[in-house]
Amino acid sequence: MNWATSEKPFKYAALSLTTFFILQVFLCVNLDKWVHPEPFESSQAGQLDPKIVSSLRAAALLSGYKVLVGHVFWIRVIQYYGDGSNGADHYAKLYDYCRLASDLNPQFLPVYTYGAAALAYQQNRMNEGVELLQKGILANPTVNNLKLMLAAMTYHNSEDYAKEIPFLEIQIAQGNAPTMLVNILANTYTKAGRIDDAIRLWRQILQTTDSDVQKYEASQKLKELYAIAKKNPSEKDKS
Amino acid sequence: MRRIFCVAQFTFRELIRSNMLYIWFLSVVVFSALAFLLSILSFGEVQKIFMDLGLVGMEFSGLLVLILSLAVTYNTEFDQKAIYLQLAKPITRGEYLLGRVFGFFSIISLVIIGMGLFIAGLVTLVGGGQVPVLFVYSTLFLLIEMFVLTTLGLTFQMIGTSMVGVVLYTMFTIFLGHGMGQVDWLLNQKLAPTVKTMLRIVHFLLPNLEAFNLKDRIYDPNLVLGWTQWQEVLLYAFAYSFVVFLIGWINLEKREFM
Numbered sequence A: 001m002n003w004a005t006s007e008k009p010f011k012y013a014a015l016s017l018t019t020f021f022i023l024q025v026f027l028c029v030n031l032d033k034w035v036h037p038e039p040f041e042s043s044q045a046g047q048l049d050p051k052i053v054s055s056l057r058a059a060a061l062l063s064g065y066k067v068l069v070g071h072v073f074w075i076r077v078i079q080y081y082g083d084g085s086n087g088a089d090h091y092a093k094l095y096d097y098c099r100l101a102s103d104l105n106p107q108f109l110p111v112y113t114y115g116a117a118a119l120a121y122q123q124n125r126m127n128e129g130v131e132l133l134q135k136g137i138l139a140n141p142t143v144n145n146l147k148l149m150l151a152a153m154t155y156h157n158s159e160d161y162a163k164e165i166p167f168l169e170i171q172i173a174q175g176n177a178p179t180m181l182v183n184i185l186a187n188t189y190t191k192a193g194r195i196d197d198a199i200r201l202w203r204q205i206l207q208t209t210d211s212d213v214q215k216y217e218a219s220q221k222l223k224e225l226y227a228i229a230k231k232n233p234s235e236k237d238k239s
Numbered sequence B: 001m002r003r004i005f006c007v008a009q010f011t012f013r014e015l016i017r018s019n020m021l022y023i024w025f026l027s028v029v030v031f032s033a034l035a036f037l038l039s040i041l042s043f044g045e046v047q048k049i050f051m052d053l054g055l056v057g058m059e060f061s062g063l064l065v066l067i068l069s070l071a072v073t074y075n076t077e078f079d080q081k082a083i084y085l086q087l088a089k090p091i092t093r094g095e096y097l098l099g100r101v102f103g104f105f106s107i108i109s110l111v112i113i114g115m116g117l118f119i120a121g122l123v124t125l126v127g128g129g130q131v132p133v134l135f136v137y138s139t140l141f142l143l144i145e146m147f148v149l150t151t152l153g154l155t156f157q158m159i160g161t162s163m164v165g166v167v168l169y170t171m172f173t174i175f176l177g178h179g180m181g182q183v184d185w186l187l188n189q190k191l192a193p194t195v196k197t198m199l200r201i202v203h204f205l206l207p208n209l210e211a212f213n214l215k216d217r218i219y220d221p222n223l224v225l226g227w228t229q230w231q232e233v234l235l236y237a238f239a240y241s242f243v244v245f246l247i248g249w250i251n252l253e254k255r256e257f258m
Helices: A008-035 A050-063 A066-082 A084-089 A094-104 A110-122 A126-139 A144-157 A161-173 A179-191 A195-208 A212-231 A233-238 B002-017 B021-041 B046-079 B083-087 B093-126 B133-159 B163-178 B180-187 B193-205 B227-254
Strands: none
Touching: A008 B193, A008 B227, A050 A066, A050 A094, A050 B163, A050 B180, A066 A084, A066 A094, A066 A110, A066 B021, A066 B046, A094 A110, A094 A126, A110 A126, A110 A144, A110 A179, A126 A144, A144 A161, A161 A179, A179 A195, A179 A212, A195 A212, B002 B046, B002 B093, B021 B046, B021 B093, B046 B083, B046 B093, B046 B133, B046 B163, B083 B093, B093 B133, B093 B227, B133 B163, B133 B227, B163 B180, B180 B193
């Protein structure tokens, strides 16, 4: 075909172009049905600055690197919770931070396990912890860890520690549980009166942890527990 | 076919000589360091972090190679008039363009697959983990995406009148192409009819890069990816690339080299 002297090739090209354009439009409409099976929905900004939230979402969605932004934002959440100065308002933004992190990266489980444990056990905001876990379970229906944690939290809320303990134990035994959860189990042993188990777990934490803060906490707890065990030797015998 | 292969081979060699493979080494170092840093700072799921960042690195390095290759070849082919030599040979302009597409695509594939093997090796040999099947599918989707973008970038090269323009058109298309998911969401909202029409036009004109974006969903239990989806994605990529290629071809035919 000689494009320079004849108009025919352009006619063929125009015809092919139209046909394939229509085909790609048709396919594009079909693709959307499975590429985005659920409508885009995101949590409200809550106590966070709406401008920051919007910019973050825009960066995540327009760049095509949603999960990367999610991972980086998760570090920000950890920094927020690790910063003692935020404790003045009892980490009021923690729930909103966790929700945003889970919007960006819904399959990243530490957002739910760490976030829910911090909210429910450490900040006594059980409802928010439960809501976060429920969101995680809906996004990851096949993951058992989150269901076990929800069960444990429900028993914790009703102060039924004896029933709570097996759920925490299974979750920790499965691995990938946040270190915070091991501390929670140790404290729950104490609340349930299982001083020997609590001592065993705190000693294990003391031996294995790299964190100085956790080492200090474990040694303090062990001091208290040894004192209790000395006062009530019958308790030790029972267990 | 042989002529197309010759152009592809020449392009491949030209890009290798332009030190494009250094991007691979650079990406491996940068993204491994970033993944290592994030896994230290984050809690748990180290393997997931490595996988996610690895896939991001693979796409990023592919895009970087594409954009730099477009800039380098625009300079040599159009500014330094090297295209005169190629078109003086017994080769049609369509064959030349197709050969260029394949040449670009082979170097991008080399970088992406190389990086993929490095990530998979790191996860299995060092981390002792397993590479999910979706990681492989995700890499294949990434290659399909790169093919579409290569065709589009080269078409911009045929249309554009400056190197900066070509690079900017390509970069904006990449950004907007990833925003197609949100355009789709907007189309289902209550909007003025004119706005909806405009959005619909944009939706059909720009490549829907979210269709190839499996990297954000390799751990998504709700993801459905069967033969039907593969067929749709492959057909869509082919149809879109073909349309774009034809536009590039027509522009090259119409272009006068003085």
